Amino acid sequence: MNCFSCVSYHHRDAPKRAAEGSVGSSSLPQLDDSEELEKIACSPDGEKSLARSFTFRELAAATRNFKPKNLIGEGGFGRVFKGHLESGQVVAVKQLNRNGMQGSQEFLVECLMLTMLHHINLVSLIGYCAEGDERLLVYEYMPQGSLEHHLFDLPPPKEPLDWNTRIKIAVGAAKGLTYLHDVVNPPVIYRDLKSSNILLDNEFNPKLSDFGLAKLGPVGDDTHVSTRVMGTYGYCAPDYAMSGKLTVKSDVYSFGVVLLELITGRKAFDFTKRLGEQNLIVWSRPFIKDRRKFSQLADPLLQGRYPIRPFHQLAMITAMCLHDHPHIRPTMREVSLALDHVATQLYVSETSHRIHDSAKRLAEGEDAGGLAVQENVKKAR
Numbered sequence: 001m002n003c004f005s006c007v008s009y010h011h012r013d014a015p016k017r018a019a020e021g022s023v024g025s026s027s028l029p030q031l032d033d034s035e036e037l038e039k040i041a042c043s044p045d046g047e048k049s050l051a052r053s054f055t056f057r058e059l060a061a062a063t064r065n066f067k068p069k070n071l072i073g074e075g076g077f078g079r080v081f082k083g084h085l086e087s088g089q090v091v092a093v094k095q096l097n098r099n100g101m102q103g104s105q106e107f108l109v110e111c112l113m114l115t116m117l118h119h120i121n122l123v124s125l126i127g128y129c130a131e132g133d134e135r136l137l138v139y140e141y142m143p144q145g146s147l148e149h150h151l152f153d154l155p156p157p158k159e160p161l162d163w164n165t166r167i168k169i170a171v172g173a174a175k176g177l178t179y180l181h182d183v184v185n186p187p188v189i190y191r192d193l194k195s196s197n198i199l200l201d202n203e204f205n206p207k208l209s210d211f212g213l214a215k216l217g218p219v220g221d222d223t224h225v226s227t228r229v230m231g232t233y234g235y236c237a238p239d240y241a242m243s244g245k246l247t248v249k250s251d252v253y254s255f256g257v258v259l260l261e262l263i264t265g266r267k268a269f270d271f272t273k274r275l276g277e278q279n280l281i282v283w284s285r286p287f288i289k290d291r292r293k294f295s296q297l298a299d300p301l302l303q304g305r306y307p308i309r310p311f312h313q314l315a316m317i318t319a320m321c322l323h324d325h326p327h328i329r330p331t332m333r334e335v336s337l338a339l340d341h342v343a344t345q346l347y348v349s350e351t352s353h354r355i356h357d358s359a360k361r362l363a364e365g366e367d368a369g370g371l372a373v374q375e376n377v378k379k380a381r
Contacts, residue, residue: 051115051125052127066095077106091139093138110137110212113214120207144199147199148194163306167339170314177251186217190208194254194268237253239324249327252335256329259321263318284297
């Protein structure tokens with residue numbers, strides 16, 4: 001297992017293309033099982049991986065022996081700690097449970113995916129540790145944490161996300177998925193898109209994280225990939241959940257759920273709600289299907305501070321992503337373009353409008369005054 005430094009990366013210009021959002025093709029090997037992953041990871045012919053191999057001792061030192069005060073996240077996969085490398089770089093260290101939900105297969109998949117895939121809206125893998133039975137991944141540190149921490153159960157001092165920031169997050173996440181679906185060849189199906197897997201930097205730029213469940217999409221004449229149903233309840237596309245047939249449109253549905261969370265401020269599934277309101281899709285159905293009721297979807301924490309027309313446009317995009325029939329759902333490229341349009345229509349508060357108008361009138365008055373002075377000077381001459 002200590003052979004990830006041999007993972008090949010053949011497309012030197014892929015990071016540049018991805019960051020610029022240009023259309024290209026990053027080829028990935030077909031990864032079907034652990035044995036094939038091991039062969040590729042240990043290939044002596046490949047170029048040196050962009051990810052670094054860490055010893056367990058190095059990561060223990062970086063996290064102060066995994067002290068509880070450095071714990072920044074926890075789940076079925078294991079725990080995430082904030083750490084400081086010897087170089088001074090701040091990182092996030094994910095320590096996988098030895099008997100947890102994310103086993104060796106998922107560890108290999110995530111390592112290989114993040115080593116080969118590079119985009120401004122995908123979290124960067126700095127390194128890994130596969131020493132003995134320890135499995136750890138080292139990522140760039142995202143200081144604002146996950147999207148879910150800014151949407152749900154906010155403590156009193158914490159400010160809710162404003163409209164413009166929510167749209168910014170939606171646009172960036174969409175571009176990350178578009179890269180996976182349209183630029184990478186064969187396409188990568190993320191399979192676990194949810195608000196807790198969207199991480200934010202200090203400027204609230206989003207990055208997709210946790211690729212342990214990612215799957216290579218269909219190639220050639222194939223329309224889908226048949227696989228065991230995996231993902232998170234509330235985000236999983238109903239067609240995939242019922243048939244096990246996975247397509248890129250499964251990701252589109254999950255993205256629609258995240259959009260709905262951004263609009264409503266409600267969790268995909270919330271046991272604390274009363275019956276009939278626990279499932280976000282079920283609760284939103286009467287509103288999302290009737291344009292006259294779109295406003296009833298709005299997160300109360302927005303306090304009406306959003307532009308009406310773009311809000312309706314976002315609700316329509318969300319409804320299309322959540323369509324029951326996958327072939328009717330838009331592609332992520334189409335979603336991304338639509339969100340770009342929504343993002344051009346920023347919300348400007350009434351106070352900002354008044355300040356802008358006052359400044360404009362003042363400037364016009366100064367111009368008029370200046371002209372009057374010039375006329376008086378001419379007359380005096």
